[in-house]
Amino acid sequence: MSNMQLDTLRRIVQEINASVSLHDSLDIMVNHVAEAMHVDVCSIYLLDERNKRYVLMASKGLKPEAVGHVSLNIGEGLVGLVGQREEIVNLDNAPKHDRFAYLPETGEELFNSFLGVPVMYRRKVMGVLVVQNKEPQDFSEAAESFLVTLCAQLSGVIAHAHAVGNIDVFRKPTSGSTYKTFQGVSGAGGVALGRAIVLYPPADLTVIPDREAEDISEELELLDQAIASVRKEIQSLDEKMQDSLMSEERALFSVFLRMLDENALPSEIKDHIRAGSWAQGAVRKVIDKHIALFAQMEDDYLRERVSDLKDLGRRILACLQEADSSHRELSPDSILIGEEISTAALVELPVDNIAAIVTSEGAANSHMVIVARALGIPTVVGVTELPITTLDDIEMIVDAYQGRVFVNPPRRLRQRYKEVQKEEEQIAKDLKQYETKDAITPDGVSIPLFVNTGLMIDVVRGVQRGAKGVGLYRSEIPFMLRERFPGEEEQRAIYRQQLSHFANKPVIMRTLDIGADKDLPYFSIEEENSALGWRGLRFTLDHPEIFSAQIRAMLKASIGLNNLHILLPMVTSVSEVEEVLYLLERDWIAVQEEEQVKITRPKIGIMVEVPSVLFQISEFAELVDFFSVGSNDLTQYLLAVDRNNPHVANVYSHFHPSVLRALSRLVEDCHIHQKPVSVCGEMAGDPLSAILLMAMGFNTLSMSSSNILRVRKAICHVPMADAKQLLDNVLQMNNPLVIKSWLEHYFKTHGLADMVKSNRLVSA
Numbered sequence: 001m002s003n004m005q006l007d008t009l010r011r012i013v014q015e016i017n018a019s020v021s022l023h024d025s026l027d028i029m030v031n032h033v034a035e036a037m038h039v040d041v042c043s044i045y046l047l048d049e050r051n052k053r054y055v056l057m058a059s060k061g062l063k064p065e066a067v068g069h070v071s072l073n074i075g076e077g078l079v080g081l082v083g084q085r086e087e088i089v090n091l092d093n094a095p096k097h098d099r100f101a102y103l104p105e106t107g108e109e110l111f112n113s114f115l116g117v118p119v120m121y122r123r124k125v126m127g128v129l130v131v132q133n134k135e136p137q138d139f140s141e142a143a144e145s146f147l148v149t150l151c152a153q154l155s156g157v158i159a160h161a162h163a164v165g166n167i168d169v170f171r172k173p174t175s176g177s178t179y180k181t182f183q184g185v186s187g188a189g190g191v192a193l194g195r196a197i198v199l200y201p202p203a204d205l206t207v208i209p210d211r212e213a214e215d216i217s218e219e220l221e222l223l224d225q226a227i228a229s230v231r232k233e234i235q236s237l238d239e240k241m242q243d244s245l246m247s248e249e250r251a252l253f254s255v256f257l258r259m260l261d262e263n264a265l266p267s268e269i270k271d272h273i274r275a276g277s278w279a280q281g282a283v284r285k286v287i288d289k290h291i292a293l294f295a296q297m298e299d300d301y302l303r304e305r306v307s308d309l310k311d312l313g314r315r316i317l318a319c320l321q322e323a324d325s326s327h328r329e330l331s332p333d334s335i336l337i338g339e340e341i342s343t344a345a346l347v348e349l350p351v352d353n354i355a356a357i358v359t360s361e362g363a364a365n366s367h368m369v370i371v372a373r374a375l376g377i378p379t380v381v382g383v384t385e386l387p388i389t390t391l392d393d394i395e396m397i398v399d400a401y402q403g404r405v406f407v408n409p410p411r412r413l414r415q416r417y418k419e420v421q422k423e424e425e426q427i428a429k430d431l432k433q434y435e436t437k438d439a440i441t442p443d444g445v446s447i448p449l450f451v452n453t454g455l456m457i458d459v460v461r462g463v464q465r466g467a468k469g470v471g472l473y474r475s476e477i478p479f480m481l482r483e484r485f486p487g488e489e490e491q492r493a494i495y496r497q498q499l500s501h502f503a504n505k506p507v508i509m510r511t512l513d514i515g516a517d518k519d520l521p522y523f524s525i526e527e528e529n530s531a532l533g534w535r536g537l538r539f540t541l542d543h544p545e546i547f548s549a550q551i552r553a554m555l556k557a558s559i560g561l562n563n564l565h566i567l568l569p570m571v572t573s574v575s576e577v578e579e580v581l582y583l584l585e586r587d588w589i590a591v592q593e594e595e596q597v598k599i600t601r602p603k604i605g606i607m608v609e610v611p612s613v614l615f616q617i618s619e620f621a622e623l624v625d626f627f628s629v630g631s632n633d634l635t636q637y638l639l640a641v642d643r644n645n646p647h648v649a650n651v652y653s654h655f656h657p658s659v660l661r662a663l664s665r666l667v668e669d670c671h672i673h674q675k676p677v678s679v680c681g682e683m684a685g686d687p688l689s690a691i692l693l694m695a696m697g698f699n700t701l702s703m704s705s706s707n708i709l710r711v712r713k714a715i716c717h718v719p720m721a722d723a724k725q726l727l728d729n730v731l732q733m734n735n736p737l738v739i740k741s742w743l744e745h746y747f748k749t750h751g752l753a754d755m756v757k758s759n760r761l762v763s764a
């Protein structure tokens with residue numbers, strides 16, 4: 001692509017991103033493309049799925065009155081051909097083609113050459129972009145790639161418009177209470193009915209929700225105060241920069257101050273407030289409008305001012321947020337909505353009042369989701385099209401089994417989901433009987449079930465649900481809840497609680513596993529490729545002072561209880577474990593000397609998360625006492641698929657044959673070396689996969705407390721002989737979806753239908 005084309009591309013993309021409506025985006029696109037490619041016509045047809053027609057939505061060159069009126073059947077004409085084939089159609093003499101459809105309303109017969117490019121989003125055709133010329137000509141490869149690049153951008157804009165309801169231009173206009181559904185990825189199961197509470201990061205204009213002002217005069221006053229303090233801030237910046245910037249470089253400050261004049265931005269913002277918006281939402285609307293205007297300007301200098309305008313908006317917003325003391329109470333049916341919600345932000349809230357969580361980013365095994373699952377909160381993540389800013393205080397249903405979110409649901413659907421909730425309560429009641437049972441198969445094989453902990457609530461629920469010990473204590477969770485690294489004594493007290501609640505039972509404490517998606521609020525690790533970066537043991541070995549404080553705290557906490565086991569996360573190489581063993585020995589001797597007591601030497605294990613470990617079990621077995629599979633990370637690294645990326649969530653599956661085969665071999669290897677091996681990733685907490693793990697021969701399974709009873713029930717119902725047969729069957733299959741359905745079928749036909757999520761689906 002030439003530099004000129006790249007420039008044009010950049011410009012179009014910038015303008016589209018700044019435009020306020022889908023119509024504007026499409027118009028910008030057709031005008032610029034026609035100009036840049038010197039073609040007579042550029043048109044965009046969008047697929048109206050309900051009526052199965054391509055509607056002409058924008059055109060430069062065809063008769064303007066045709067726009068919005070002319071449409072083609074889904075299989076009709078060259079446009080239909082592009083959509084059907086999902087590929088480019090490039091013709092020098094289109095009217096000669098047998099699929100050419102003559103549309104008299106458009107004046108199309110004049111044009112000979114035709115280049116049509118499908119607009120694809122997530123493997124689906126959303127529309128077709130067409131350029132046409134009077135002169136017969138073959139469009140070049142460069143022209144094709146130019147349009148392909150643009151269409152990829154356009155697809156995101158259209159998907160977003162669909163999501164917020166704009167695409168209803170095909171039909172009736174939308175209102176604020178339109179019923180809409182969104183699809184994401186199921187995080188933690190369950191269903192909830194409630195009202196949305198949008199959580200947004202501070203001073204970020206793009207995520208400020210629309211909200212009605214509770215008291216208009218109060219909002220006007222808040223705005224006045226905010227504007228006054230931003231003015232002050234800018235004046236003092238100007239003074240501070242007098243010596244270091246030339247006067248023309250400081251001109252920006254006077255531009256800012258002029259924008260803050262009462263009859264400039266503030267008066268526009270106030271208009272929105274008087275119309276009923278809260279001040280923060282009004283600021284967002286006005287700044288957005290001006291950004292769109294600036295972005296269309298021809299002058300490069302003025303276009304570049306967009307970032308200054310954003311800066312000014314952020315400053316006003318920061319002042320408003322500082323003054324905002326109206327932190328709303330969470331009512332018991334609150335559904336938290338956000339782009340991303342961190343574990344720390346979640347646990348800071350009164351969790352009993354959180355009915356569900358929905359985020360536009362993230363994927364099923366992110367850290368926040370694991371914590372939400374432990375807390376039993378239905379969670380849907382990766383709802384990429386969620387129009388977050390429009391959802392505040394809106395009624396919704398979250399079906400976390402299907403990963404679906406219903407906004408402004410109709411009464412019939414609400415009723416149906418209330419019934420589902422009742423069924424859920426019934427299932428939970430039935431499961432209660434499993435609190436006191438052991439997980440023993442009908443043919444007499446016992447599989448001890450352990451609990452994964454982090455928060456105190458996991459410990460309480462784990463004990464109540466009869467866990468045989470703690471299979472994974474995620475020690476980073478208490479680190480996340482603080483404002484600095486906790487000291488040795490602080491840690492000792494935390495660990496003691498865990499160990500003493502499970503006195504006489506093993507407690508496997510994992511050393512600090514931060515990095516990747518497990519960020520500490522006070523120690524952020526910014527990396528390009530964080531999943532492959534400085535995380536887990538890689539981090540703690542570089543910080544022996546942090547590592548040692550933790551080990552010493554664990555050892556001290558275990559005095560007299562003797563149930564401490566230590567587990568190392570993200571192990572890649574034997575040498576790392578050798579280093580740890582050296583540090584451990586040193587700390588073990590030192591703590592005993594200091595405390596003048598004998599401390600039982602803890603058993604040491606490693607997590608099998610990095611595939612390299614799979615091939616060196618014999619070497620590791622010489623150094624450690626046990627193995628524990630972190631199937632969340634192992635799946636991520638075996639399949640090379642980011643566990644947090646919603647775009648590839650469909651590729652991430654612990655039913656992938658490679659995962660199953662790797663685990664089967666791993667168990668054999670560990671047992672050859674007489675080392676116990678367990679699974680503590682989410683795979684162990686899914687009844688379908690738990691049965692396979694049991695058949696493979698894992699010694700124990702460890703899971704979130706919210707899954708223990710379900711898995712125990714499954715084990716009590718599935719004879720080992722059947723489980724082995726199922727394992728044999730699925731090891732010969734190569735499609736994760738087929739494997740899952742195979743297992744589901746068995747469950748449904750053997751009295752375990754309520755363990756199968758898809759059985760509780762509601763179609764809407």
Ligand code: PEP
Pocket residue numbers: 370472474513609629630631632633634680681682
């Ligand atoms: C895992 O990776 O499976 C695991 C248990 O660790 P975490 O989810 O905390 O990374």
Ligand code: MG
Pocket residue numbers: 569609630632633
């Ligand atoms: Mg892990």
